[in-house]
Amino acid sequence: MSAVSLEGAEARIGGHVVWRDVTVHVERGEFVAVLGPNGSGKSTLVRAMLGLQPLSAGRATVLGGSPGTANDRIGYLPQRHAFDATTRIRGIDLVRLGLDGARWGVPLPGRRNRAAAARVERVIELVGATAYARRPIGELSGGEQQRLLIAQALVRGPELLLLDEPLDSLDLPNQAGVAALVERICKEEDVAVLLVAHDVNPIIAYLDAVIYIAGGTAVEGAPEDVIATGTLTELYGVPIEVLRTSDDRLVVVGAPDLHGHHAH
Amino acid sequence: MPTESVFTGLSWSPATDVHRLFTDPFMVHALAAGTIVAVMAGVIGWFMVLRRQTFAGHTLSLTSFTGASAAALAGAPLALGYFVVCGLAAVTLAGTADARRGRAFESSAIGTVQALALGLGFLFVSLYHGILTGLDSLLFGTFLGITSSQVLVLLVVAVVSIAAVGVGARPLLFASVDPDVAVARGLPVRLLGLGFLIVLGMSVAETSQITGALLVFALLVTPAATAQLLTSRPLVSVALSIALALVVTWLGLALAYFSIYPVGFYITSLSFALYVVVRVIA
Numbered sequence: 293m294s295a296v297s298l299e300g301a302e303a304r305i306g307g308h309v310v311w312r313d314v315t316v317h318v319e320r321g322e323f324v325a326v327l328g329p330n331g332s333g334k335s336t337l338v339r340a341m342l343g344l345q346p347l348s349a350g351r352a353t354v355l356g357g358s359p360g361t362a363n364d365r366i367g368y369l370p371q372r373h374a375f376d377a378t379t380r381i382r383g384i385d386l387v388r389l390g391l392d393g394a395r396w397g398v399p400l401p402g403r404r405n406r407a408a409a410a411r412v413e414r415v416i417e418l419v420g421a422t423a424y425a426r427r428p429i430g431e432l433s434g435g436e437q438q439r440l441l442i443a444q445a446l447v448r449g450p451e452l453l454l455l456d457e458p459l460d461s462l463d464l465p466n467q468a469g470v471a472a473l474v475e476r477i478c479k480e481e482d483v484a485v486l487l488v489a490h491d492v493n494p495i496i497a498y499l500d501a502v503i504y505i506a507g508g509t510a511v512e513g514a515p516e517d518v519i520a521t522g523t524l525t526e527l528y529g530v531p532i533e534v535l536r537t538s539d540d541r542l543v544v545v546g547a548p549d550l551h552g553h554h555a556h
Numbered sequence: 557m558p559t560e561s562v563f564t565g566l567s568w569s570p571a572t573d574v575h576r577l578f579t580d581p582f583m584v585h586a587l588a589a590g591t592i593v594a595v596m597a598g599v600i601g602w603f604m605v606l607r608r609q610t611f612a613g614h615t616l617s618l619t620s621f622t623g624a625s626a627a628a629l630a631g632a633p634l635a636l637g638y639f640v641v642c643g644l645a646a647v648t649l650a651g652t653a654d655a656r657r658g659r660a661f662e663s664s665a666i667g668t669v670q671a672l673a674l675g676l677g678f679l680f681v682s683l684y685h686g687i688l689t690g691l692d693s694l695l696f697g698t699f700l701g702i703t704s705s706q707v708l709v710l711l712v713v714a715v716v717s718i719a720a721v722g723v724g725a726r727p728l729l730f731a732s733v734d735p736d737v738a739v740a741r742g743l744p745v746r747l748l749g750l751g752f753l754i755v756l757g758m759s760v761a762e763t764s765q766i767t768g769a770l771l772v773f774a775l776l777v778t779p780a781a782t783a784q785l786l787t788s789r790p791l792v793s794v795a796l797s798i799a800l801a802l803v804v805t806w807l808g809l810a811l812a813y814f815s816i817y818p819v820g821f822y823i824t825s826l827s828f829a830l831y832v833v834v835r836v837i838a
Contacts (some may be wrong), residue, residue, distance in 0.1 A: 366744070380788045
């Protein structure tokens with residue numbers, strides 16, 4: 293059974309169709325990127341999988357139920373701005389909130405509390421954030437914050453990871469580091485990973501599939517089949533060219549940004 | 557309404573002075589009330605500072621003045637006015653929180669509520685001429701004439717509010733620092749926000765009876781802000797916030813007892829000094 297399965301899905305925001313006829317399947321242990329121009333509805337797709345964005349047509353199954361029914365088995369990292377220096381809470385506290393932040397009452401000292409603390413320590417070690425997990429989150433760099441947020445998403449041992457632009461605002465070495473970390477978790481823990489990205493190049497080596505959203509719909513397939521001149525031209529409905537640079541980076545040329553800010 | 561004129565001054569014997577501090581009946585009530593208020597303000601204020609709702613807290617503190625003046629005009633107990641009007645204001649403020657329209661919209665809406673509350677408060681005061689002698693204590697606080705039944709009311713409100721925050725501590729912390737993930741995990745983030753504002757309203761209504769409407773901030777904001785500067789460990793930070801609120805309240809009450817200046821002045825000055833010292837050192 294697929295971790296995520298959408299059949300002919302359609303989403304509307306304020307009566308306006310964001311995308312329609314979206315059919316995608318993500319299996320456990322698969323690393324899938326969600327690509328597309330600004331405003332094409334990448335975050336809407338993630339929110340639909342969490343049940344936060346209702347579908348106006350089509351069917352969706354997430355971890356065997358309708359969206360929103362299994363969110364405690366999903367690790368979610370929303371698209372966000374970094375925590376600023378005034379956020380006076382440690383990284384380790386933020387990770388702990390991911391584990392039992394939805395429980396009422398205060399944690400009492402005891403075996404259960406020690407087990408929870410040990411679990412938090414393990415997941416922080418897994419993402420390589422032990423050195424700075426006890427510093428205030430707002431004083432950490434973007435890459436350090438991102439690793440702790442991934443630890444927060446991982447701490448409950450999720451079956452599905454939904455990461456909305458986790459590489460955004462990171463420098464290139466950090467993008468590579470975080471991408472490699474996500475790939476390792478995906479394979480070692482057999483987690484289905486859906487990662488929204490603006491630029492496919494830092495992750496392309498790890499991807500099993502790509503979901504490309506543009507022109508009000510989406511296609512899913514192997515990276516080299518989707519990020520190709522023919523497929524993207526059909527998707528956008530205007531001539532698109534996919535170029536490969538001498539250092540093996542893919543560049544999409546001619547894609548109209550929905551907000552018209554910059555060429556892709 | 558008593559005025560701040562029980563200026564007793566210092567005797568020649570420090571032991572006698574300390575003894576008087578703890579045995580004068582009105583001082584015993586003042587210390588009990590101050591302790592309850594400080595513990596509550598330390599806890600609730602910590603979340604208020606964390607949630608960056610100091611502007612909402614400030615507005616609620618001004619509506620406590622409106623509540624007290626309305627109660628005086630209607631001939632009802634002042635405490636009733638404090639709690640009812642602060643509760644109503646809390647619900648109104650929760651309605652202005654709108655994630656889609658953002659912080660700027662929220663703060664201008666809060667500012668509008670604040671201006672209305674202040675205007676109404678002064679209207680009620682001018683309609684009820686008799687209150688004018690007590691205007692100072694509504695705004696700047698008094699620790700005189702606190703009765704044992706008032707202390708009991710304070711205790712009940714404090715226990716209920718702190719218990720509510722205790723039960724909701726983790727979800728509230730989660731919703732405060734990481735609302736997007738908290739929503740995805742199924743937490744009722746909006747409802748938590750409303751609940752917290754109501755508890756904050758009750759806390760403000762209670763605190764302002766001691767510190768006055770203008771100075772309620774001293775106990776709600778400053779100990780919490782100072783504690784958050786000193787540590788980022790949540791439990792230690794809350795404990796420190798309570799401890800600092802207690803110290804400034806006790807010292808403020810003692811200083812006010814032996815001098816002619818109102819207690820609110822001492823509490824604000826002491827907490828301000830503390831904050832500045834920590835800010836410079838940290």
